Amino acid sequence: MKRIFSALLFCAALVLLLAGVMGSSAARAETRDLILATTTSTQDSGLLDELIPLFEKSSGYFVKTIAVGSGQAMAMGTKGEADVLLVHSPAAEEKFMAADSGVHRQLVMHNDFVIVGPPNDPAGIRGETSATAAFKKIAGAGALFLSRGDNSGTHAKEKGVWKATGLTPDGQSWYQQTGLGMGQTLNVAAEKKGYTLADRGTYLALQKTLGLEILVEGDPLLLNVYHVIEVNPGKWPKVNTPGARAFAAFMVAAPTQEIIRSFGVAKFGSPLFFPDAGKPEPSGK
Amino acid sequence: MDLIAEGIAKALALLTSFDPEVLGITLLSLKVSGTATLLSLLVGITSGTLLALAEFPGKRLLMSLVNTGMGLPPVVVGLFVTIFLWRNGPLGFLGILYTPTAMILAQGIIATPIVTGITLASVQNLPANLKLQILALGATRPQLVWILIKEARLPLLAGVMAGFGGVISEVGASIMVGGNIKGYSRVLTTATVMETSRGNFDVAIALSLILLLLCFVINYLLTRIQQRERPR
Amino acid sequence: MTTAPLLEARNLSVVRGGAEVLSIPDFTVAGNEVLSLIGPNGAGKSTLLLALARLLPLSAGEIRCRGESVMANRHLVPYRRRLAMVFQEPLLFDATVYDNVASGLKIRGLGRDELRRRVGEALELLQMTHLAERSARKLSGGEAQRTSLARAFAIRPELIFLDEPFSALDPPTRRTLTDDLERVLKATGTAAILATHDQMDALRLSDRMAVMHRGKILQSGPPVEVFNRPGTELVASLVGMENVLAGTVLDSREGLLTLALGEHRIAVPGRGAPGETVRFCIRPEHITLTSFDPAGGTSARNVLPATITAIAPMGIYQKLQIDCGFPLIVFLTQQSLGELHLAPQRTTFASFKATAVHLLRSGPDCHSTPKDD
Numbered sequence: 001m002k003r004i005f006s007a008l009l010f011c012a013a014l015v016l017l018l019a020g021v022m023g024s025s026a027a028r029a030e031t032r033d034l035i036l037a038t039t040t041s042t043q044d045s046g047l048l049d050e051l052i053p054l055f056e057k058s059s060g061y062f063v064k065t066i067a068v069g070s071g072q073a074m075a076m077g078t079k080g081e082a083d084v085l086l087v088h089s090p091a092a093e094e095k096f097m098a099a100d101s102g103v104h105r106q107l108v109m110h111n112d113f114v115i116v117g118p119p120n121d122p123a124g125i126r127g128e129t130s131a132t133a134a135f136k137k138i139a140g141a142g143a144l145f146l147s148r149g150d151n152s153g154t155h156a157k158e159k160g161v162w163k164a165t166g167l168t169p170d171g172q173s174w175y176q177q178t179g180l181g182m183g184q185t186l187n188v189a190a191e192k193k194g195y196t197l198a199d200r201g202t203y204l205a206l207q208k209t210l211g212l213e214i215l216v217e218g219d220p221l222l223l224n225v226y227h228v229i230e231v232n233p234g235k236w237p238k239v240n241t242p243g244a245r246a247f248a249a250f251m252v253a254a255p256t257q258e259i260i261r262s263f264g265v266a267k268f269g270s271p272l273f274f275p276d277a278g279k280p281e282p283s284g285k
Numbered sequence: 286m287d288l289i290a291e292g293i294a295k296a297l298a299l300l301t302s303f304d305p306e307v308l309g310i311t312l313l314s315l316k317v318s319g320t321a322t323l324l325s326l327l328v329g330i331t332s333g334t335l336l337a338l339a340e341f342p343g344k345r346l347l348m349s350l351v352n353t354g355m356g357l358p359p360v361v362v363g364l365f366v367t368i369f370l371w372r373n374g375p376l377g378f379l380g381i382l383y384t385p386t387a388m389i390l391a392q393g394i395i396a397t398p399i400v401t402g403i404t405l406a407s408v409q410n411l412p413a414n415l416k417l418q419i420l421a422l423g424a425t426r427p428q429l430v431w432i433l434i435k436e437a438r439l440p441l442l443a444g445v446m447a448g449f450g451g452v453i454s455e456v457g458a459s460i461m462v463g464g465n466i467k468g469y470s471r472v473l474t475t476a477t478v479m480e481t482s483r484g485n486f487d488v489a490i491a492l493s494l495i496l497l498l499l500c501f502v503i504n505y506l507l508t509r510i511q512q513r514e515r516p517r
Numbered sequence: 518m519t520t521a522p523l524l525e526a527r528n529l530s531v532v533r534g535g536a537e538v539l540s541i542p543d544f545t546v547a548g549n550e551v552l553s554l555i556g557p558n559g560a561g562k563s564t565l566l567l568a569l570a571r572l573l574p575l576s577a578g579e580i581r582c583r584g585e586s587v588m589a590n591r592h593l594v595p596y597r598r599r600l601a602m603v604f605q606e607p608l609l610f611d612a613t614v615y616d617n618v619a620s621g622l623k624i625r626g627l628g629r630d631e632l633r634r635r636v637g638e639a640l641e642l643l644q645m646t647h648l649a650e651r652s653a654r655k656l657s658g659g660e661a662q663r664t665s666l667a668r669a670f671a672i673r674p675e676l677i678f679l680d681e682p683f684s685a686l687d688p689p690t691r692r693t694l695t696d697d698l699e700r701v702l703k704a705t706g707t708a709a710i711l712a713t714h715d716q717m718d719a720l721r722l723s724d725r726m727a728v729m730h731r732g733k734i735l736q737s738g739p740p741v742e743v744f745n746r747p748g749t750e751l752v753a754s755l756v757g758m759e760n761v762l763a764g765t766v767l768d769s770r771e772g773l774l775t776l777a778l779g780e781h782r783i784a785v786p787g788r789g790a791p792g793e794t795v796r797f798c799i800r801p802e803h804i805t806l807t808s809f810d811p812a813g814g815t816s817a818r819n820v821l822p823a824t825i826t827a828i829a830p831m832g833i834y835q836k837l838q839i840d841c842g843f844p845l846i847v848f849l850t851q852q853s854l855g856e857l858h859l860a861p862q863r864t865t866f867a868s869f870k871a872t873a874v875h876l877l878r879s880g881p882d883c884h885s886t887p888k889d890d
Binding site for chain 2: 567570572594597598600601602604606608610611620621624625668672678
């Protein structure tokens with residue numbers, strides 16, 4: 001018995017040792033690592049694939065992009081598990097800042113949300129200019145609506161619109177939550193011929209395979225604004241502050257903003273994001 | 286149907302052109318899951334054999350736990366490994382979250398109960414008196430364990446297959462602890478998920494085909510070895 | 518050389534599930550002795566072997582090897598390395614015959630050259646050099662058990678434990694292997710404890726026999742004595758009804774021995790040196806009784822006058838005890854009994870063919886050259 005236990009202990013020690021050896025090599029490089037918590041839309045649109053290598057090359061940092069919803073990204077920031085955030089959920093961001101979880105919130109870019117749905121448009125919202133009016137029609141018609149349901153920036157925006165309508169869609173049979181990222185939620189909507197709220201970038205990137213159309217756009221309420229936020233190093237000393245600062249500076253620098261402006265034009269015929277660095281905060285969250 | 290045909294065509298193009306990104310993803314998948322399987326073999330075979338040999342109160346409970354662990358949901362493992370590896374978590378000092386090392390760790394944890402369970406069953410299936418015979422030949426405890434493992438090597442190959450097949454096709458834990466970072470911790474499964482949500486179904490199909498091919502080749506090789514060892 | 522015996526056990530007790538399955542107050546094996554344990558299945562033969570080999574946790578008792586206790590955990594491996602064990606199943610490793618025979622030596626960390634030499638010797642001893650490279654999976658049952666024997670003898674044990682080694686084999690294979698085991702035991706002078714339920718094996722191979730029942734040794738002693746003078750009814754029923762006898766060789770020619778047994782002369786097929794003591798047995802059903810001296814009227818070479826001492830029914834047979842200067846057991850059918858008008862105290866003639874007599878191994882004094890310990 002004693003021997004068996006010592007053998008088990010030996011195995012456990014060996015594994016820890018191995019993990020330690022691998023871990024320590026990773027730990028040495030840690031100060032060069034930068035954890036960017038961001039939304040699925042920036043990754044799914046392909047924008048980050050373009051920007052990150054440029055930043056890594058110019059700064060020497062290694063960026064670990066963790067693409068999650070804006071809600072989870074900010075939760076990571078709150079726990080000091082990320083260094084810098086690129087998010088699009090203004091109301092939540094303000095709470096995040098108010099809680100002293102972040103420093104230096106800077107406007108990076110915007111695009112907008114669009115309400116998409118099947119071409120036959122069962123709720124008849126096509127051409128509607130007000131997002132709230134369109135949502136009311138969908139609810140009135142009991143037409144299928146797919147919600148992200150994942151606390152992402154898009155989900156926050158969608159809840160904001162519902163709030164403005166005064167309706168509570170939760171629990172209705174026509175209101176379904178996917179719990180998935182933007183791209184997958186669009187796929188589900190396409191498959192089930194339902195409506196959903198999507199950021200324009202992801203929608204454009206997926207457009208060719210979806211068979212969903214933009215039915216409502218242009219309402220100032222549907223503005224989708226991205227901010228870069230550095231996680232507060234005062235709260236979490238392990239945060240890579242110089243890296244976060246460098247990344248934020250990179251995102252608002254003129255050459256980067258130029259790349260954002262032209263990203264997607266060649267592929268989709270129109271830009272996916274509009275650079276906003278240095279501009280005043282837009283209204284209409 | 287177009288989608289599938291297109292996907293397969295694209296997959297073939299990606300495969301035949303040795304697209305460096307696809308190649309890198311494939312190699313990383315092999316490296317991560319291979320290392321995780323090796324680690325799980327080290328731990329699983331040893332502990333499975335010891336568990337089969339030892340007699341102690343609570344052995345049955347431990348055996349049921351191992352058998353439950355054989356179906357450990359990868360996302361549960363992913364969640365707990367993430368929590369432990371957080372910078373400010375208990376193992377945060379290792380600084381390995383969002384690295385292939387973390388993926389190896391998580392996959393190793395998923396595969397270990399599988400290997401342990403199969404080892405346990407294999408060793409218990411050996412003739413009851415074999416242990417006594419080995420001891421009667423003058424074996425020390427470590428020699429006994431080693432000889433029993435050698436004797437159970439054929440069924441253990443099944444453990445290797447099951448373990449490797451389980452982790453290379455696993456996505457939940459990999460995406461949580463690895464972060465699906467491009468060129469760094471992106472493996473076949475996480476890349477497939479991402480390309481699907483990006484609407485790049487052709488690439489997703491290509492990646493899936495590679496994954497299938499990989500699983501097939503490895504299982505084919507292991508089966509070959511197993512068949513060759515079998516008499517007649 | 519009156520040093521301590523090879524193996525001594527005192528007050529051995531094994532308790533399993535609350536019941537004492539083995540209880541041996543006193544047990545000794547001498548340095549060159551072949552001891553057989555006989556008894557029905559479940560008598561505790563295997564348990565005793567495992568207990569003596571320290572492969573089983575003891576509830577109480579002490580075992581000494583050449584006077585030194587082997588009870589402490591640190592003694593286990595060194596003690597077991599002086600022993601070898603052969604089970605009923607061959608329990609071979611999934612490897613070649615060579616590697617199997619080498620396994621005990623490898624465990625002892627023998628150098629390559631020494632290992633090769635010792636394996637070669639063991640293979641030769643068991644006459645299986647030609648099988649060296651064969652996979653253990655491709656062996657017949659007899660070859661596999663032969664490999665198991667070679668593996669055991671390769672380590673040159675001081676004492677070998679044999680747990681019903683041949684009982685799973687078919688009769689011809691069993692006979693050949695028993696012959697070989699007898700030869701190897703003699704050639705190497707290895708002490709052995711053989712558990713068996715085959716009385717013939719016990720008679721042929723052993724110097725001493727212990728009869729076991731329900732975890733206890735009921736009687737032990739030279740086989741002839743145990744067979745002919747069972748101390749209790751239980752032992753008598755356990756050792757069966759074989760007629761086991763010992764005689765002195767008077768003459769040996771053309772494969773036929775003439776033995777002196779008291780005043781009688783008995784012809785037995787076999788070879789031996791005049792003056793040698795040999796043991797033999799006659800199966801009770803091979804003896805015929807006649808009420809007159811058949812003299813030339815029978816093909817049986819051996820005819821002995823006898824007195825019937827007892828008759829008892831036994832299944833389809835009647836069991837008769839007769840006295841011809843030594844006791845013999847005879848089985849007759851009810852019908853023959855009636856035809857012959859046999860009754861206790863009647864005089865009769867027992868006859869049996871020479872070929873009905875099984876010569877057992879020569880007496881203990883033939884090969885008991887003391888081992889130097």
